[in-house]
Amino acid sequence: MLHAIAFYVLSFFILGFAVLVISTRNTVHSVLYLVLNFLAIAALYVLLTAQFLAVIQVLVYAGGIVVLYLFVVMLVNLKRPPEDHSAPQRHAWIGFALAGVVLAELGGILVMGRVAPQPGPNMEMSDLALHNVERIGMLLYTDYLIPFELASMLLLVAMVGAIILAKREL
Amino acid sequence: MLLSAALFIIGVTGVMLRRNIIIIFMSIELILNAVNINLIAFSYKLQNGVGQVFAIFVIAVAAAEAAGRAGYHPRVLSQ
Numbered sequence: 394m395l396h397a398i399a400f401y402v403l404s405f406f407i408l409g410f411a412v413l414v415i416s417t418r419n420t421v422h423s424v425l426y427l428v429l430n431f432l433a434i435a436a437l438y439v440l441l442t443a444q445f446l447a448v449i450q451v452l453v454y455a456g457g458i459v460v461l462y463l464f465v466v467m468l469v470n471l472k473r474p475p476e477d478h479s480a481p482q483r484h485a486w487i488g489f490a491l492a493g494v495v496l497a498e499l500g501g502i503l504v505m506g507r508v509a510p511q512p513g514p515n516m517e518m519s520d521l522a523l524h525n526v527e528r529i530g531m532l533l534y535t536d537y538l539i540p541f542e543l544a545s546m547l548l549l550v551a552m553v554g555a556i557i558l559a560k561r562e563l
Numbered sequence: 564m565l566l567s568a569a570l571f572i573i574g575v576t577g578v579m580l581r582r583n584i585i586i587i588f589m590s591i592e593l594i595l596n597a598v599n600i601n602l603i604a605f606s607y608k609l610q611n612g613v614g615q616v617f618a619i620f621v622i623a624v625a626a627a628e629a630a631g632r633a634g635y636h637p638r639v640l641s642q
Contacts, residue, residue: 411593414586414589414590414593415586415589415590415593420585420586423585423586423589424585424589427589427592427593430593430596431596434596434599434600437600438603441603441604441606441607442607443603443606443607443615443618445615446599446603446615446618446619446622449619449622450599450622453622453625453626454592454596454622454625457626457629458592458625458626458629461629461630461632461633462585462588462589462629464633465585465632465633466585469585525615528612529612529615529616529619531612532612532613532616533616533619536613537613537616540620541620544620544623544624547623547624547627548623548626548627548630550627551626551627551628551630551631552630554631555630555631555633558631559633
């Protein structure tokens with residue numbers, strides 16, 4: 394039951410952020426919605442017992458790919474005349490509200506963490522959930538070794554190609 | 564599965580509708596994520612780790628694509 398509720402809430406967030414990504418006028422806002430979308434998808438991966446994939450999602454997508462997007466967007470935006478920024482004080486109350494939410498959350502974790510029920514013996518978890526990294530590593534280095542090496546070659550070629558493409562400009 | 568299909572449709576709509584090339588690339592990322600969700604959902608349903616392995620490959624390909632675009636994009640746009 395809780396599982397289903399969490400799934401639908403996360404689905405709502407993922408679809409909402411995806412719609413915002415493609416409908417926002419401002420490109421930087423679009424990239425930031427993309428970060429939120431990726432984080433919601435990572436949470437969904439945890440729900441679907443793919444913890445390793447969730448960590449990879451946060452590291453590679455939310456950490457790496459989105460930074461590349463932001464670089465491109467900022468480089469392109471440099472050629473436009475700078476927009477007049479609104480006063481930062483106007484949005485101060487949003488910052489205070491968010492800080493209050495985070496503080497309440499931390500307090501809640503402190504309080505709830507003490508009284509959290511220990512996982513009983515009847516709490517069943519599948520083998521894939523418990524030994525997630527082991528299972529994936531075993532598959533990756535035995536049955537799927539050649540695709541794995543091909544993926545590493547693809548990344549190497551992409552890196553060299555990106556350097557060559559960028560170098561021609563200099 | 565329905566979530567994955569919906570995310571895929573949003574990504575395709577983004578590719579179709581928007582003219583801004585950065586938005587189009589982001590829509591492609593959305594499509595790749597939809598594929599990943601589908602793979603992992605089936606991996607969870609069948610309790611089989613192969614889907615997660617393929618999702619790792621999809622993420623690697625997406626990273627390679629992002630790297631290639633990062634080298635290609637500033638050159639095209641600065642002309």
